[in-house]
Amino acid sequence: MNFTTKIPLVKSNHLINYNSKIVSLGSCFAENMAEKFEYFKFQNVVNPFGIIFNVVSIEKLIFRSIHKQYFTEKDIFFHHESWHCYEVHSEMSKGNKEDFLATLNELIDSTNNQITKAIHFTITLGTAWVYRNIETKEIVANCHKVPQKQFVKELLSIETIQQSLQNIITLITEANKEAKFVFTVSPVRHIKDGFAENTLSKSYLISAIHSIVTLSLSKCNYFPSYEIMMDELRDYRFYAEDMLHPNQTAIDYIWIRFFENYIDEKEFATMQQVCDIQKGLHHKPFNPKSDSHQEFLSKLQDKITKLVVIYPFMKF
Incomplete structure (x- = not known):
């Protein structure tokens, strides 16, 4: 007897392995998935400019990075x-103007390098609702607690989302012919926009992504994070205390569904080795100075050394 609706998944034609370089961009759920990549020691870079919820702002940062369009004083404010800077997350903000600009422009250089070398790009869209700065007419990535009267809120059309997604694919593939894409919609519920408005927003994102994936099957996949949360995990016990974000159990489950279909099975044994090492590193002994614990640490270090010889990029 089944007590859940299982979302059917088709195994990706562009499987991730330990030689793959991955760039993850988008909402806070992109960070959740990136933490899993980090735990299993894949070569992943996540949100160099901080969490970005809307596709237009993601596109802007990709354009800047690829074309090395550096930030100047006109792009920032006190x-x-x-x-x-309206184009990046508030976690990037600094008290010193020169340090702030230097950091942003160093990130442009490093992101340019990452985009040209990565094979897999995972892009997580959070919402179709955006805020437009009334003075500049530009969509912002973050309002930085500036008074709301300085912005107008609007819903991106399906056509605008499609065009922005297509621009992202074109920009990246022109710089990197090997690039492959996985698009997904965040399962986080943005009810500050309203319940019906959140559903409308997610439906616009899903519709736009499906149109793009259908046109670019050789390069793009859609991973149904949102659908897994809504149908396979249709229960509030899978949400955090705010009843909006998936809790750790839900994140773990969605990750399992992801790696079963998007990571090469040949890497599963290595992933298990990494997992065993991680558990060992987090083990809390009753007596840290005991002979048995010292022997345990010695064996653990041997495991790490053998793995790092094969994968020098792994850091434990």
Whole structure:
């Protein structure tokens, strides 16, 4: 007897392995999945400019990075004792203007390098609702607690989302012919927009992504994070205390569904080795100075050394 609706998944034609370089961009759920890549020691870079919820802002940052369009003083502003930029997350903000600009422009250089070398790009869209700066007419990635009267809220059309996604694919593939894409919609519920409005937003994102994936099957896949949360995990016990974000159990489950279909099975044994090492590193002994624990640490270090010889990029 089944007590859940299983989402059918087709195994990807572009499987990830330990030689793959991965760039993950998008909403906070992109960070959740990136933490899994990091735990299993894949070569993953996530949100160099911080969490970005909308596709237009993701496109802008990719354009800047690929074309090395550096930030200048006209791109930043001072508010509440810090320097901010409407194109990046508030976690990037700094108190010193010169340091802030230097950091942003160093990130452009490093992101350019990552884009040209990566094979897999995972892009997680959070919402179709955006805020447009009334003065500049530009869509912002983050409002940085600037008074709401300085923005107008709007819903991106399906056509606008499609065009932005297509621009992202074109920009990246022109710089990197080997690039492959996995698009997904975040399962986080943005109910500050309203319940019906959140559903409308997610439906726009899904519709746009499906249109793009259908046109670019040789390069793109759609991973149904949102659908897995809504149908396979249709229960509030899979949400965090805010009842909006998936809890760790849900994230773990969605990750399992992902790696079963998007990571090469040949890597499963290595993933298990990494997992065993991670568990060993987090083990808390009753007596850290005991002979048995010292022997345990010695064996654990041997496992790490053997793995790092094969995969020098792994850091434990």
